[in-house]
Amino acid sequence: MRIRFASPLAKRLGSGECTIDAPQPITVAEVVAILAGRFSHTEVFRDGTADGFVPYVWMAFKNGRYLLNPDDRLEDTDELEFIPPIMGG
Amino acid sequence: MGGYNNKLAYVNLTANTVSWRMLTREECRTWIGGSGLGAKLLCEHSSPGIDPLGPDNPLIFTTGPMTGSFIPGAGRHQVVTKSPLTGIYGEADAGGKWGTVLKASGYDGIIILGQTTRPVYLYVHDGIVEIFDASALWGLDIYDTDAALKNLHGPDVTVAAIGPAGEQQVLMATIVTEGRKAHTAGRGGLGAVMGSKGLKAIVVAGDRPVPVHDRQRLERSIEALAATIEKRTAALQEFGTAGGITGFERIGDMPVKNWSQGSWPAVEKISGQTMSATMKTGRSKCQSCPVGCRRTVKNKSRYGSVDGAGPEYETLGMFGGACLIDDLEAITQANELCNRYGIDTISTGAAIAFLMDLYEKGFVDLEKLHGAPIAPGHLPVWGNAEAMLWLIHAIGRREGIGRVLGQGVRRAAEIIGGRAHECAFHVKGLEMPAHDPRAFNSMALGYATSNRGACHLQGGSYFFEKAATMPEIGITKILDRFRTDNQGDIQARLQDIMCLMDSMKLCKFLLYGGVNLTVITEWLNCLTGFDYTVEEMLTIGERIFNLKRLYNIRCGIGRADDTLPRHILEEPRPDGGAAGNLPPLAAMLQEYYQARGWDGDGRPSPDTLARLELCEY
Ligand code: SF4
Numbered sequence: 001m002r003i004r005f006a007s008p009l010a011k012r013l014g015s016g017e018c019t020i021d022a023p024q025p026i027t028v029a030e031v032v033a034i035l036a037g038r039f040s041h042t043e044v045f046r047d048g049t050a051d052g053f054v055p056y057v058w059m060a061f062k063n064g065r066y067l068l069n070p071d072d073r074l075e076d077t078d079e080l081e082f083i084p085p086i087m088g089g
Numbered sequence: 090m091g092g093y094n095n096k097l098a099y100v101n102l103t104a105n106t107v108s109w110r111m112l113t114r115e116e117c118r119t120w121i122g123g124s125g126l127g128a129k130l131l132c133e134h135s136s137p138g139i140d141p142l143g144p145d146n147p148l149i150f151t152t153g154p155m156t157g158s159f160i161p162g163a164g165r166h167q168v169v170t171k172s173p174l175t176g177i178y179g180e181a182d183a184g185g186k187w188g189t190v191l192k193a194s195g196y197d198g199i200i201i202l203g204q205t206t207r208p209v210y211l212y213v214h215d216g217i218v219e220i221f222d223a224s225a226l227w228g229l230d231i232y233d234t235d236a237a238l239k240n241l242h243g244p245d246v247t248v249a250a251i252g253p254a255g256e257q258q259v260l261m262a263t264i265v266t267e268g269r270k271a272h273t274a275g276r277g278g279l280g281a282v283m284g285s286k287g288l289k290a291i292v293v294a295g296d297r298p299v300p301v302h303d304r305q306r307l308e309r310s311i312e313a314l315a316a317t318i319e320k321r322t323a324a325l326q327e328f329g330t331a332g333g334i335t336g337f338e339r340i341g342d343m344p345v346k347n348w349s350q351g352s353w354p355a356v357e358k359i360s361g362q363t364m365s366a367t368m369k370t371g372r373s374k375c376q377s378c379p380v381g382c383r384r385t386v387k388n389k390s391r392y393g394s395v396d397g398a399g400p401e402y403e404t405l406g407m408f409g410g411a412c413l414i415d416d417l418e419a420i421t422q423a424n425e426l427c428n429r430y431g432i433d434t435i436s437t438g439a440a441i442a443f444l445m446d447l448y449e450k451g452f453v454d455l456e457k458l459h460g461a462p463i464a465p466g467h468l469p470v471w472g473n474a475e476a477m478l479w480l481i482h483a484i485g486r487r488e489g490i491g492r493v494l495g496q497g498v499r500r501a502a503e504i505i506g507g508r509a510h511e512c513a514f515h516v517k518g519l520e521m522p523a524h525d526p527r528a529f530n531s532m533a534l535g536y537a538t539s540n541r542g543a544c545h546l547q548g549g550s551y552f553f554e555k556a557a558t559m560p561e562i563g564i565t566k567i568l569d570r571f572r573t574d575n576q577g578d579i580q581a582r583l584q585d586i587m588c589l590m591d592s593m594k595l596c597k598f599l600l601y602g603g604v605n606l607t608v609i610t611e612w613l614n615c616l617t618g619f620d621y622t623v624e625e626m627l628t629i630g631e632r633i634f635n636l637k638r639l640y641n642i643r644c645g646i647g648r649a650d651d652t653l654p655r656h657i658l659e660e661p662r663p664d665g666g667a668a669g670n671l672p673p674l675a676a677m678l679q680e681y682y683q684a685r686g687w688d689g690d691g692r693p694s695p696d697t698l699a700r701l702e703l704c705e706y
Contacts, residue, residue, distance in 0.1 A: 006339055008362045057324070059336060059555065061666070069566045085324040086336035086555050087601050 001076055003031070006083040009058055013039050028060050029070035031080065058082045091302035092154030092617040093117055097130075098196045098218050100211060102286050103144055103203030107218045112197050118619060119702075122153035122197060124180055124591035125633040127169030130200060131178070132636065132706055137643035141173035142258055142285040144204040150191065150249075150291070151198035153594030154617050157189035157299045157376070161311065161318060162596030164189050164376025167274075173285075174260040174278035174436070174497050175518035175542045177644045178637045181279055182591060183264070184375030184383075185272030187293060190247040194295030205287040208256075212242060214294040223289040227256060230429040232397075235268025238292050250290035252431025255280030257487040259495040261436035261520075263427075269397035270373060271428040277519060277541055278497075280431050302618035310611050318379060318602030321556075325382045325598060326372065330402035331361030334409075337402070340570075341667025342528040343410040344521065346471060347442040348514055348656060352665030355415035359405050363417055369399065375596065382598060390418035392478060393425070400424040400434070406523025407438025412445055412477055419474035423481055430485025432495075439520035440494040440501065441480050445469045446512040453505055459490040514654050516543035517646065526653060526672050527662050529554055529570045533672030534580045534681055537651045540637035548584045552600050559586065561606040561623050573673050577680030585630030592633060632701040635685075635693050639706050648690045651678060 002019050010016040020034050036045035044057060061081040062074065074080060095117075099108045112126075120126045127149045139145040148170045155163035166188025172179025191199070195216035208223040226234055234250040247267060255262035262280030266272045274280075283289075301307060324332055337343050338356040345353040357363065361384070368388040374381035384399030400408075400420050404427075408420045427434045447453040448469045455463050467479045483491025493501045498513035498520055514521045519542025526533035535548030545551065553559060554570040562582040586606060590597050593613055595604075610626050613619065621629075638646075652658075653674060661669045682689065686697035698704050 006335060007357055008335070008360070061340070081339075083336045083339050084332065086333040086340070087322070087325045087330070087598070 001026075001031070001074065002079055003035070004079065004081040006081060009044065009082055009084050012042055012044055024076050025073040027070060028072050028074065028080075031074065057085060059085055090114060090117065090618055091300045092158065093122070093300075094192060094195055094197050094297070096196050096216075098199045098213065099202065100199060100218060100220065101202045102205040102209065102220075102288065105205070105220060107220065109196070117154070117617070119629070120633065121589070121592035121629060122156075123151050123165075123167040123182070123594045124169065124588060125629070126198065126592065127151045127167050127180060128178070128633060128636050128640070130198075131169050131171070132640060134200065134202065135171065137171070137640055139171060141171040141176065141179075141282060144202075146171050146282060148201040148279070148282050148286060148288070149198065150201075152188045152192045153592055154613065156594040157192040158301065158616060159311070159377055160307070160595065160612055160616070162375070162378045162380065162599040163594060164378060165594040165596060166191065167591060167594065168264055168279050170279055170282045172277035172279070172519075172541065173258070173281045177517060177542070177641045177646055178540050179277035179279060180541055180591075181264075181274035181276045182594070183266055183272045183274040184378070184596065185267045185270060186376040187247045187249050187266035187272065188594065189376045190293040190295055192299060193297045194293050195297055199291065201286055201288060204285060208287050208289050210238070210288065210290040210292060212292045226289045228253060231265045231271070231431050232268045232429055234290055238290060242292055242294065246292045246294045248290055248292050250431070251280040251283045251288075252429060252485070254430045254432045254485045254487070254495070255284035256289070258284045259432060259484060259487050260497055260500070261433045261440070261484070261495060263431045263433050265428060265431050269428070271398040272375070273428070275433040276435065276544065278433075301616055303615045307612060307615035310608070310615060314603055314608060315379070318599065318604070321602045322380045322382075322598070325380055325601065328361035328365060329372070329382050329384045329399070331364055331384065331400065331405055334360045334402055334405055335362075337406070337524070338410070339666050340528055341662050341665040342525050343406050344442070344514070344523050344525060345410045346413055347411050347446040347512060348525065349446070351662035351668050353410055353413070356410070358415045359409045359417045359420060364399055367417065368421065373398070378596065380598060380602070386421060388418055388421050390422065392419050392422035392474070395421050395425045397425065398428060403523050404434040404438065407435050407442065408477060410523060411438055411442035413471040414474050414477055415472070416474050419477065423477055426478065426481045426485065430481070432481070432485055435522050436497060436520040437481060437484055439514060440484065440498055441469065441477055443498045443501065443512050443514070444480065444490075444494060445471050447505065447509055450508070450512070452508050452512065455490070458493055458505065461489065463490075511656070514657070516653060517650055519543045521654075524551065525662070525667060526657055527670050528667035530573060530670075530672040530677070531568075531570070531576055531580055533653055533657070533674050534576055534677045535584070537653055537674060537678065538580070538584070538681060540634065540641055546597060547587055548580055549587050549597055549600070550580055550583050552597070553583070557600045559583070559605050562586070571670055573676070576677040577682070578684040580677075580681055581631075581684045582627065584634050585627055588630040588633040589626055628701070632703060635697065635701055635703055636706055638691075638693065639703065642692055647692075651691055
């Protein structure tokens, strides 16, 4: 599955995208757990999984449209994107 | 009873008199304070048919019971009046510490009545309200007014003032507190009402503490949530509201090119992250707030010097996204000019984007509108920062083309005529802020039904489609922003809760930090000694919302006004994160009216009025 990271999240991770091999279907929470291991040099995904799934570190975004809850499922053909948290406004 | 001084000041500028009355326990229990009390006082002291810029329009400053307490995010005050921009109910809130100090002076609110022909300012301290001549201040900008009044009354006073725009009754004028810190009651042209009264400023001073009914219990309750607030607002602390701009652009929420373009990759040049890296000097906080979402910046560029408040998301969204200006230094200067003149950055940005749109489409005769030729460098073409700054001066000074733009896009479109209305993005006369209802269906319903016209904060529903929950009304997980079902009831209940926040005077950004209705009910009870239940709180919020609606109905508002610009309802964004989506407003509105207990024209039914004890209004 292809996963993209929007700037400035990409800067913190040192990468704009990555791919993971994962059983299908997979939940967003499971993807985040994999990413926490992959990017263990930063706190980005570690903090994002703490305290439930409150998107105050990043927000997940499926196929360019939907914000997700932790138990939402993804297929291999889905494109998942993480963007910086959108607060304030 | 904790939380209140139980005292309201009245200033009649026609008669040059000051008086006061007790704020009763019943008024506090029923209307809480802030927005609720303000709406009640507006109905009490005026009829909806009045001229907003005439002597009969009261200008009401209120605090809430939480204002000035140690509750996080409670350093806020409300301003309520009939809006000259929209001609309906008008209100705006501001943070900082002016409300805290007003309360510390001994009053829960000040009601300004009448008008004076010679400029005056008020000095409120130790339970005393004095009226002073302001002739020497008239004409000064916000920063200079603040400095001059501190010079006169000492550095510890806190000032709410209008700038040259308010004096000239520009219909998008603001009331700004604390000078260059620029905590602003921004929307609806409330500064023009203050200017129409000849009131330049209200200076407050005092040190009276807010009485707290059960301090220990309140401290324990706040402490229990402190770490969660700290953690969940980390991004807001680090990058401010501007930090969300890349995300907002990515989800198709920004008003790019006056709402016509779906995406704008240049957004990163003006983001909170770029601001932090290039000009940020620090973070500033409103009174008692642990978050501190506001930025201070220092910048010297070819546009001028700035040393003060940095631009917020809305300002970046309107001057940046809507006008396609990707120059952070220029936008920072635009923000500075708006703060000095005292004009709303949202409405000003919207008016400039409107003009750029008209000019590109050939819908406007610029020379005729301005009354003189416009220099080539000031032509309103997309992305022209010099034109933006020149137009801000024109609006702030009410000169040339600025005389028209400063009246807001609805009136400006009427004056220009032809197809100009196609480029005017407003609801009920209030320019749309920098959030696209095509990116959050709930925002469409929120804008259409907000009592002050297009506003993202009167329902705040998008908080719950990004990062917040409200279990008390069934929002236990983040909502899908494109959902089409169950919009009416959720929007109504969230508007009721936002009425409560605006009445207690608690910052809505605390909702990101895990604050919910149970928490605020507990805090309010600990503070005041009342025994509100969550259900009763929801009914109070509903009562307040409906009272404002009743005021608007008497101003002529009905079903036909609960709508959005045609473009937003019929033209999908062509690309980006909200491409193709159109909010199903008609269906949502029907559901909403039912949830509210309103008839088909949006009027509260007799049963609803009786249930909410609003029959006398
Ligand atoms: S979160 Fe920001 S706007 Fe709200 S009270 Fe705190 S500093 Fe002020």
